Amino acid sequence: MKNITPAELVNLVEALARTFEEEESSLNELDSKVGDGECGANLRKAFRTASVKLQSQLPRDVSSVIERLGMHFITSAGGTIGILFGVGIHAAGKEAAGISCLGATDVVKMGNAAIEAVKVRGKAQTGDKTFLDALIPAVAAFSASVDKGTSIDNALNDAVSSARKGAEATKSMVARRGRASYLGGRSLGHIDPGARAFVLALESAQKFLTGR
Amino acid sequence: MKNITPAELVNLVEALARTFEEEESSLNELDSKVGDGECGANLRKAFRTASVKLQSQLPRDVSSVIERLGMHFITSAGGTIGILFGVGIHAAGKEAAGISCLGATDVVKMGNAAIEAVKVRGKAQTGDKTFLDALIPAVAAFSASVDKGTSIDNALNDAVSSARKGAEATKSMVARRGRASYLGGRSLGHIDPGARAFVLALESAQKFLTGR
Amino acid sequence: MKKLINDPTNVVQEMLDGFAAAHPQHVRLLEGLNVVVRKDSPVKGKVALVSGGGSGHEPAHAGYVGAGMLDAACAGDVFTSPNVEQILAAIRHVSGGAGVFLIIKNYTGDVLNFEMAMELAGDEGITVDRIIVNDDVSVEESARTAGRRGIAGTVFIHKIAGARAEAGGSLDEVKASAELALKNLRSMGMAISPCTVPAMGKPTFTLPDGEMEIGMGIHGEPGIKRTKIMSAGQVTEILMGGITADLPLRKGDEVALMTNGLGATPVMELYIMHREAVSLLQAKGVKVCASYVGEFMTSLEMSGCSLTVLRLNEELKTLLSAPSRTPAFVQV
């Protein structure tokens, strides 16, 4: 996989914006089972406005694209998923600061920084039925692949399939954080919309990156 | 047909109360097509409370039973059908004042007095799609039968069948009075609930009178 | 039927009990009569205002009993005019010696019962006068109908007449102000879903998905026509079109505007409708001096709304803005 440029990253955000336009109603639907039915709407709007904002003024380097993307989500997305995605993205961007050419181990560090930041803000853990349950296995799988010395493409593949499995596994979790936690046992049997959203984002990113 | 006593008249009111208990929902249903769906409820309550009131203190003569029944409807029924039935009954009772043994021609006079009083209060005419369209033909038929010299039983029979026809005919009338008039042409095709109620009352009275 | 009630035949009584328990600073009940009166009634020397009608229109009319508006509200059964006994008792109770003024919505049942009570009260020596409110433009004004209905605009009549009475106006003056308001008052409503009379247990009509009724009354009765569902902007154009066809408004006119929910319309939607109505009026150069958005005259759990325009002059402006303290209409 070749190195990503700031301009490509901005295009990736546009690709993500399109993904969430397409998937808005499927995510709203998932959110209506365990929450209030607007998780998809929230993400659609956040990615669309982010893409518009980034396109209006191209940052110099990759880390500042990511940081700005995170900042946009933090300050203007509202809701839960918006600000927490923002917290994660922003932390990842900070981790990437000063690195002109992102390597596989940088990506692992960024992923872990994102996980840490989201945990601190949201006070959720593995198994609480949140997007962390897709994000954490994805980063772990990526990291393990990289440790085994596979290509970044393969590592990304592993990350995507682990994220999918992680999201699927939220079905059998009882929510302990966020709005779904009010449901107690009634949250069982439904995929967490945030986890599903993370899978969609990752799949979309993979498609974009490998399709370049 | 034998002469009616005040006590029998009170029993007749009880019979009417039962009729309107049974028919409440069918009348509400008719009223919901052209009005507000409570014509049956109104009459059920009015006849039930009337029966209770009359049973508590038996008046001396037939005319005062009728007058009191009318007064009860006027003062305590509320709604449209309640007070207008009351106006008619009350006028009929007044017409009967001083007559100890009601003959067929007295009944005709009472019917006409009722029609007049209702017309004055409610400002409706024949063909306006109200209970007058069952009451007027019923009184006319009764009167014609009596004029021909038939028995009071036969005259009552004629009255009932004319009332039925009259009520049926309201189906093809456009309402010009009461709540149904707001509907304009949309009131077509439905029987007027008040006319139907008058038929039910008359049928119930006939059954009671002939069944004594 | 899904309702938060106990016995369907007892809803009015229980509602009034809850109402009296909630608002003891404003009102009390006349025992056994379903009549709500001002706590301090009779108010000596003041013209007393009596209104009422079938129940199901809450907060009308009991919500408008209090200082600056009504002295009594008579609650009939659901959608059934109160009876003569109730109205007569209310008149007797609130009469403070300066006459009693009845505010009657123009429905056959209400008119018959209120006027009968008025005659009987007159026989007892109480001076009674009345206004018959008919603000609903959706019904054709013609000899072929019972005439226009009284709907949400009635609340403005309560307010105007109430302010005049509170200010010491005579019975004639109260009536004159009420009539002036009525001359300048128009309303029109629509519904997107029907309501269910508790005793009946099912809706008075059904509205298929994607359809709405225009020119609804407030009794669950069908409207004057049925159309495909439209946007808030289009609906407002129809309602405001009906109103202004009958009450031509000119550049520079000042009005009060009420956007009234029929019972199940979210507050959010009422404000969206209100926005449309204000901008239509502004586009005509009409100034909206006072806005009232909320549930003022409902139709059980009907979903939909009505718009009411009251054209103002100095007198009406003063009376409308006068203070009032009632359960559903507090103005400082």
Added chain:
Amino acid sequence: MKKLINDPTNVVQEMLDGFAAAHPQHVRLLEGLNVVVRKDSPVKGKVALVSGGGSGHEPAHAGYVGAGMLDAACAGDVFTSPNVEQILAAIRHVSGGAGVFLIIKNYTGDVLNFEMAMELAGDEGITVDRIIVNDDVSVEESARTAGRRGIAGTVFIHKIAGARAEAGGSLDEVKASAELALKNLRSMGMAISPCTVPAMGKPTFTLPDGEMEIGMGIHGEPGIKRTKIMSAGQVTEILMGGITADLPLRKGDEVALMTNGLGATPVMELYIMHREAVSLLQAKGVKVCASYVGEFMTSLEMSGCSLTVLRLNEELKTLLSAPSRTPAFVQV
């Protein structure tokens, strides 16, 4: 989906336009931000109160902006917390030098966004404190959940904190009064029909005929359990049972009682529920000193209601009865 709206993605903006047009004597809008502020803000030397949350709960929170209650309300998208930008702009705008107090309903999104804005405002040198309202007893209080939700009782916090601020209380005093109220505040709700987020176009859940949900939040999310539909009396027993299990009330206690409609419940039914609630409390020897019946914190067109009890002491009584002039809460 049947709604009186125009574009589903524009409902909040249009609603606020209508709101600002309706209530210019109380509020104005911060341009482009979906923030409603007190007309005379910033009020110099007064602690400023900021609240808000997702939209769909109207009249909350904009309806409580005005003298004696909030200085600003931030409106998020429907059921979505307002963003940090909005909240920060509101804080900056209303800050009158005596500190800013945030009233946050306990939802993950609201807490995250309000607290982030609070941190940023702190960095700018504005003293900000906050209370997190969690009055809903239907959610178990445990480490296994996000904690109890804030629902209709939040309006009492606006009122109590607002009155203290209006009376010149310091930031700490305002917070102390708000916390005292919160300690004595409990709510519980139920629904008989769901609501539809405009952007989603269909209900978040369905309730078969004859069933109801107990322990609803105010976001169309399912409740804690589903049961057969019950009478108003039985429903009240469940709700009041949940409340008093958590806030034991003793003979002689004094309370304020709010019976809050969720959006589509007829006023009639709210008063019937209120009657039941008052008599349950009276049976315990508890005195209901103040009643609030109506729509205070809704959930779009959800049908159902919540009960809120605020146990009073002298301080809370005085603050609750203090005057307020806001679009949805006028008290003299």
